[in-house]
Amino acid sequence: MPKKQLKRSFKQTKWFKVFSAGLWQDHPTFCMALGICSMLAITNRVDNAIAMGLGVTFCIAFSSLFVSIFRNIIPSRVRMLAYMVIISTFVICIDRFLKAYFPPISESMGPYVGLIITNCILMGRAEAFAMKNRPWMSFLDGVGCGLGYSFMLLLMALVREPLGFGTLLGFKVTPDSWVKWSVMTIAPGAFFLLGIYLWIFRTLAKKTEV
Amino acid sequence: MGPVISNPTDPLTLFAASIFTHNIALVYILGMCPFIVISRNFKTAVGMGLSVVFVVTLTALINWPIYWYILVPAHAEILSFLVFIVVIAATVQLLEMLIEKFFPALQASFGIFLPLITVNCLVLAVCLFMVLRNYNFIQTAFYSLGTGVGWALAIIIMAAIKEKLALIADIPSGLKGAGITMIIIGLMAFAFMGFAGMITLQ
Numbered sequence: 001m002p003k004k005q006l007k008r009s010f011k012q013t014k015w016f017k018v019f020s021a022g023l024w025q026d027h028p029t030f031c032m033a034l035g036i037c038s039m040l041a042i043t044n045r046v047d048n049a050i051a052m053g054l055g056v057t058f059c060i061a062f063s064s065l066f067v068s069i070f071r072n073i074i075p076s077r078v079r080m081l082a083y084m085v086i087i088s089t090f091v092i093c094i095d096r097f098l099k100a101y102f103p104p105i106s107e108s109m110g111p112y113v114g115l116i117i118t119n120c121i122l123m124g125r126a127e128a129f130a131m132k133n134r135p136w137m138s139f140l141d142g143v144g145c146g147l148g149y150s151f152m153l154l155l156m157a158l159v160r161e162p163l164g165f166g167t168l169l170g171f172k173v174t175p176d177s178w179v180k181w182s183v184m185t186i187a188p189g190a191f192f193l194l195g196i197y198l199w200i201f202r203t204l205a206k207k208t209e210v
Numbered sequence: 211m212g213p214v215i216s217n218p219t220d221p222l223t224l225f226a227a228s229i230f231t232h233n234i235a236l237v238y239i240l241g242m243c244p245f246i247v248i249s250r251n252f253k254t255a256v257g258m259g260l261s262v263v264f265v266v267t268l269t270a271l272i273n274w275p276i277y278w279y280i281l282v283p284a285h286a287e288i289l290s291f292l293v294f295i296v297v298i299a300a301t302v303q304l305l306e307m308l309i310e311k312f313f314p315a316l317q318a319s320f321g322i323f324l325p326l327i328t329v330n331c332l333v334l335a336v337c338l339f340m341v342l343r344n345y346n347f348i349q350t351a352f353y354s355l356g357t358g359v360g361w362a363l364a365i366i367i368m369a370a371i372k373e374k375l376a377l378i379a380d381i382p383s384g385l386k387g388a389g390i391t392m393i394i395i396g397l398m399a400f401a402f403m404g405f406a407g408m409i410t411l412q
Contacts, residue, residue, distance in 0.1 A: 036246070037331045041239040080328065081299050088292045096288065111338035114291050118331035120243050187239050188403070191396030195389050203384030 018137055019144040035121040038112050039153055040190040046169050049157035051105045053150025055094040055113065057143060060122050063087045064142035067130040083126045084117065091116045121149060152197075159193060160184045221352040223409055224345075228356030230405040234332060235364040236398055241332035245368060245395060246388050248326075250376070255369030259362025261323040263355065265305070266336050269298045270354035273337045274347055294337045302328045332361055368394060 035056075042048045063086050067074075074082045095113045098106040106113065116122070125145055130138040161167060164184035166174040183189040234240050241262075248254050273294050281287055306324045309316050327333060336357050340350045371394055375381070381390050 036242040037240050040242070080325075081296065084295050084299060085292065088295050092288060092291055095291070111335055111342060114338050115240070115331045115335055117291060117295055118334050186399075186403075187237055188396040188399040190239065191392045191399060195385070195392030195396065198389040198392065199382070199385045202389065203382075 019140045035119045035149060036194065038115050038119055039149075039156065040187070040194060042109055042112050043153055043156035043190065044160050044164055044185045045108070046154070046157040046161050047105060048109055049153040050150075051098060051102065051109065052112070052116075053146070053153045055091075055098070056116055056119065056121070056149055057146025058094060059087060059090045059116055060125055060146040060149075061139050061142035062090050063122055064125055064130040064138040065135050067126045068133060068135040068138035071131050079127075079131070080123075083123055087122050087126070088117045121145060155197065156190070156193060160189065164189065219349065221349050224349055225352040225356040227409045228353055229360040229363065230402065231409050233360040233364060233402055234335065234357045235361050236395065236402045238335070240335045241330050241361055242395075244326065244330065245365060246391050249365055249369045249391065250372055252366070252369045252373050255365045256362075258323045258326075259365050261327060262330070262332065263358035263362050265298075265302060265324070265327050266333055266358040266361075267351070267354045268305075269301050269333055270336050270340055270350050271347075272301060273297055274340060274345075274350045277337075277341055290341065291334075294334060298333050298337075299328050332357070364395075364398065367398060 038052060038056075042052050063083070066086050067083060070082070070086075091114065094116065095106070098109070098113060125138075125142060129141045133141070158168075161169075162173050163181045166172060166178050166180050181189070184193070228234065232238070235242070235245070244258055248258060276293060276297060277287075277290060281290055281293065302324050309324075336354050340353065345353055368391070372391070375390070375394075385393075
């Protein structure tokens with residue numbers, strides 16, 4: 001009994017709520033339809049999806065942290081520009097890191113690493129959360145949102161790579177008689193898959209729009 | 211002096227390719243947020259499309275000399291993301307102020323979309339592609355114009371389809387909004403793949 005109570009009180013702490021909101025209730029993609037561009041373009045391979053997910057999580061967490069630290073200094077008229085400068089600093093870090101340690105992934109992702117800057121999720125979290133909350137909370141919110149986003153990237157890539165290339169992380173997983181669904185490797189497959197996912201999740205969560 | 215240009219593509223071919231066979235929305239999947247948020251109304255889509263054509267071309271033409279004549283000689287390519295995005299934001303802000311001051315009539319149909327464009331991945335993507343593929347100035351001009359036109363074409367078609375759907379279609383409630391938009395873009399991407407044999411790049 002005391003154990004259960006402890007668990008409940010843990011679940012009701014503010015930081016847990018902030019963290020889990022990004023993972024489910026306010027999931028960036030399902031509920032707000034944000035950050036779709038890079039998600040669709042790079043999820044035809046699982047390793048790209050992992051790299052992108054970690055990169056975005058790192059960028060959201062640290063840009064939220066820094067926006068929140070500077071929130072009382074940034075004048076509200078130029079706040080967009082300030083967010084962009086902070087965000088692009090971290091994106092440059094990611095880009096350099098991938099180029100140095102994972103050149104094949106960096107090459108196959110091409111310009112999409114740089115495009116993390118304009119991923120609406122980062123700007124959205126900076127504006128909606130980090131400007132109004134303490135640094136530690138903003139950091140957690142960023143990690144939660146980033147992981148929620150990475151989860152979605154993985155969900156897409158885990159379907160697209162086996163169907164499209166017959167591989168998973170580069171290893172062959174399908175029998176020789178498997179006919180590759182080449183549509184899954186290109187843009188239309190990505191659109192259809194996301195459409196289907198949105199349909200399933202919105203029906204389950206009973207979140208609909210007119 | 212000047213940058214080493216290693217891309218032999220004809221500018222006009224580039225222009226046609228970036229509209230049809232290499233459409234930035236339907237092949238590279240960029241600039242999707244406006245597709246979901248403001249593609250319900252045909253007139254709004256036309257306004258947004260025209261603003262994007264203008265901003266994309268202008269910022270690419272400003273960023274090209276900055277990259278090749280300032281960043282490259284200074285060996286500061288590492289800063290290119292930061293510089294590009296700041297230039298884009300500044301250009302859009304300036305444009306907004308100019309329109310407000312000198313063309314108040316345009317403000318209602320054009321000006322309201324400008325702030326949205328700053329964070330549109332399309333604008334930054336054009337600058338990144340132009341660097342990655344070593345386009346020269348003329349090629350950049352045609353490429354950015356074509357990309358803008360291609361994107362505008364896609365969102366205008368999208369809005370027209372959605373206006374029609376709103377009147378006649380019976381869409382399952384979970385699929386409404388973003389879901390059906392994705393399915394429609396998927397079908398449009400298929401349709402545009404029909405152009406694929408027309409032009410081959412590189």
